[in-house]
Amino acid sequence: MSATTQILNLNRYDPSGPLPEGRLGTMLADRQRHAGASSVLVYAQPVEMVRGEGVWLHGADGRRYLDTYNNVPSVGHCHPKVAEAIARQAATLTTHTRYLNGVVEAYAEKLLATYPAELSNLVMTCSGTEANDLAMRIAASGSGRQGFIVTRAAYHGNSSAVNEISPSAWKSRQPGAHVRLVSAPAGKDPGPSFAAEVAEAAASLQAAGFGTAALVVDSIFSSDGIYADPAGFIAPAVAAVRAAGGLFIADEVQPGFGRTGAALWGFQRHGVTPDIVTMGKPMGNGFPMAGVVTRPELLAGFCEETGYFNTFGGNPVAAAAGRAVLEVIEEEGLIENARSTGAYFLDGLADLASRHARIGGVRGAGLFIGLDFVDAEGAPDTPQTNAVINALKDEGILIGAAGLYGNTLKIRPPLPFTTENADQFLTTLAGILAR
Ligand SMILES: Cc1ncc(COP(=O)(O)O)c(C=O)c1O
Known part of the structure; x- marks a missing residue:
């Protein structure tokens, strides 16, 4: 039986490892000094964000990240x-x-x-x-x-x-x-x-x-x-x-x-x-x-x-x-967009699941979708979920996890999400799974 996972430990940054070089390392050390044990950062290598716009977050690294995670900026970042x-x-x-x-x-x-x-x-x-x-x-x-x-x-x-x-x-x-x-x-x-x-x-x-x-x-x-x-x-x-x-x-x-x-x-x-x-x-x-x-x-x-x-x-x-x-x-008709774009996205994910045995299930309503990763025996696969979350971030897409075992991708973008945004996610995830 897989171990259950505490919600704040999902994809959590581990501060006990060596700090990266440069500004990121300095900021991580500062955060640790200020917030101590209460600090909860996500990703193996955390990201510094500087600006938001619609379905996008812009990092201090100069990259633009497609947000498929955040439901607070529901009508779009900084509307x-x-x-x-x-x-x-x-x-x-x-x-x-x-x-x-x-x-x-x-x-x-x-x-x-x-x-x-x-x-x-x-x-x-x-x-x-x-x-x-x-x-x-x-x-x-x-x-x-x-x-x-x-x-x-x-x-x-x-x-x-x-x-x-x-x-x-x-x-x-x-x-x-x-x-x-x-x-x-x-x-x-x-x-x-x-x-x-x-x-x-x-x-x-x-x-x-x-x-x-x-x-x-x-x-x-x-x-x-x-x-x-x-x-x-x-x-x-x-x-x-x-x-x-x-x-x-x-x-x-x-x-x-x-x-x-x-x-x-x-x-x-x-x-x-x-x-x-x-x-x-x-x-x-x-x-x-x-x-x-x-x-x-x-x-x-x-x-x-x-x-x-x-x-x-x-x-x-x-x-x-x-x-x-x-x-x-x-x-902006955002409920209707959540319905239609969500249905399109769910179909695309179901198609991906039909081609990948390690996707154990896909389900959701509107723009709130869960996708489970399982191992060869069909048991929850938390390490693979974490690996995919970090790989998506490296390819410019933000996502998080959910579930008792932390093996469910929690897909929950801002509601102005488009079918083009969904295609970007589907193509990127397919590429990661193929590797
Ligand atoms: C379902 C649900 N209820 C309540 C809360 C608590 O909200 P807040 O963090 O604003 O106190 C959360 C936060 O994640 C939540 O997901």
Whole structure:
């Protein structure tokens, strides 16, 4: 059996080796001195980036890299409309949320209009972690229960409470007594087995005296290895958690803002309405912002128990950035592009897989695609995945890994990605595999 991999160790730079010559070596030494053990750089030989534009990142080495990894700059790196909105608002007013401000209210109105009508309250935060932390507190208060169910390689954030439901970040620890892990929904028809595991986990939490506050799911199962199909497979698990008195929290930090090519939100592909939704990463296209959307009565119940205030969450600059992001998604047809270019890309990767036995599977939705590498026996091949990631970088393409064993290429480019960009990836990967 292959060893499981901690999410931050995937393709991680090892600082214990000799430093390269020149500026890169000096910068690596500086980073190590400043950040110490908390430094997480990627690639065997890290890259210094100086500029971004559309689907491209420009390195200090003078090279242009095709970005097939980053989902924060979802509408394109340094999109001029978003950059201009941030600059204009920063030069006009930036303050906390205890004053009224038209930009903030207009954004809340526009964002909430994209949600099912019952999800009509929004709390803005600064990071996905903060959003999930608040979502967990609302779920515990609304359900009167304390337990949480998540997938085995889930990642939901870095605070003390959220880390408890982020097993892919654990190194030498076991789940807390109030947490149950279920398998990622792999395979052709994962709905029934996923629901059965969730029901079993809820029964176990009940027996342990915690009960189930919520099932927390990233509906594209990003860190678990990307599981998208068949659309709708989450619904039975949501029914199971509700039958146990728990709520459903959809973590849209990864699939949200159009990436799946089907709708703005990942949960919409599954035909479910969550009790609580969290958003982050692409929300401000690089401006740090995140949020929680829920039903008014759930939020009211929580606010009766605890005062909640977030100094920077929902400030006017964040609102200006967020509004520009929503406008760009509409104006540039990015959901449709994610659908059509994603389908083209997936077809090309499936064709490559049919010619290479070491590609164990390809799957995804829109511009979120996973590709597994396996060894001759069909077992997860993490070293080959790392070798391909570094070889792609040497040929000017940025990519990362995911999955319990770190053997899944996580293909997740900015949404203005074109079929020409996909062709560049396909040709380059085919060349690397041929070697
Ligand atoms: C699914 C998911 N949820 C939440 C988070 C946490 O977001 P942040 O890093 O903004 O705190 C992440 C970050 O990678 C994520 O992938």
